[in-house]
Amino acid sequence: MQESEALDLKEVLGKAEELREGCRFSEALSFFLKALSLCPDDDLPDSLFCHLRAGDCLRMLGRFPEALSHYERAEEISLKLESDWDRADALVGKGLSLRGMGRYGEALPYFDEARSIYMTYGDPAGESYALWAAGGSLRAMGELERAQKFLEEALSLAEEADDPSARGYALCALGGLLRVRGRYEESLEKYSRANEVLSKEGDTFGVAYSFCGIANANRTLENYDLAFKYYEEATERYRKIGDKPSYAYTVWGRGTAHKMVGELERAEEDFSEAEALFREVEDLRGTVYARLGLGEVAILRGERESGVRLLREALESARKLPLERLHAELLLSLAEGGRAEALVEEYRRMGTEFPQRLELPLNIP
DSSP, X not given: OOHHHHHHHHHHHHHHHHHHHTTOHHHHHXXXXXXXXXXXXXXXXXXXHHHHHHHHHHHXXXXXXXXXXXXXXXXXXXXXXXXXXXXXXXXXXXXXXXXXXXXXXXXXXXXXXXHHHHHHTTOHHHHHHHHHHHHHHHHHTTOHHHHHHHHHHHHHHHHHHTOHHHHHHXXXXXXXXXXXXXXXHHHHHHHHHHHHHHHHHTOHHHHHHHHHHHHHHHHHTTOHHHHHHHHHHHHHHHHHHTOHHHHHHHHHHHHHHHHHTTOHHHHHHHHHHHHHHHHHTTOHHHHHHHHHHHHHHHHHTTOXXXXXXXXXXXXXXXXXXHHHHHHHHHHHHHXXXXXXXXXXXXXXXXXXXXXXXXXXXXXXX
């Protein structure tokens, strides 16, 4: 490579990393792809780095199949370079991409393999990362108690590594898991701690993540004014970042808060916006939540036939999503005047204290 070409590549990579660290993922992606085009065939280390980072940016933008392709290429190069650490990072990236595509069970072996590599090299922060990722998949699979064990271990390892970022993300994931388990005060405490840690780190995405969690925890505690305040904080940041998957869940949470306070028109607007975003990034789980919200709003308006139809459509889509299937069945039971006690027992067997009451509107955690 000529000196001018090397300088160009170095400058492009520097700009790409600067943008990525500022959570400007769309702009960073264009620079990493430019850097890839500048890499000569024999420059495997830079190519590996670009593929990993392009995968990270694409994943944050909700473009999971494209992210998966870059992580797969990164893994191939890491094997040629015998770079186990990079391979572990690529494996976690592959798993997170599959998780984003709703292929939760397929993702788990990649997290497990990556964790083994991090353990071999004595990298507790890496282990924490892999466990954090696995815990999220287990939560989506309805394995709530196992997910909590993974996330508590992730937090312990992050503290052992004295890694504030890993600690903040583990706290966020625990906050989400505890909310789903109906333990709302504990959820708020975890998210609040995470926000403090990630704010000190200047982590724009992490702060948005924690603000959304604080909003959801306050919503489930029926502190609606605080919930709306923190949804706005999260929304402002996610819009700047361009993270459509996370923003969609923020809009869904805000819609649920509007529904709970009787602002049905605003709730419908939020659920419709969330559904469009979830469909754009092909998030089936999120789409189910949005459809459940739209169905419940219709029922609360007295449009029972339309509402039940929407709930049945959501139930059909949620057949392979244990927790979301239960939510759909519970809403249908309440809408149709059925007995919900058996469903409550299913929730308890799954490891959650939700629901605490059996009436509409339902404050789904």
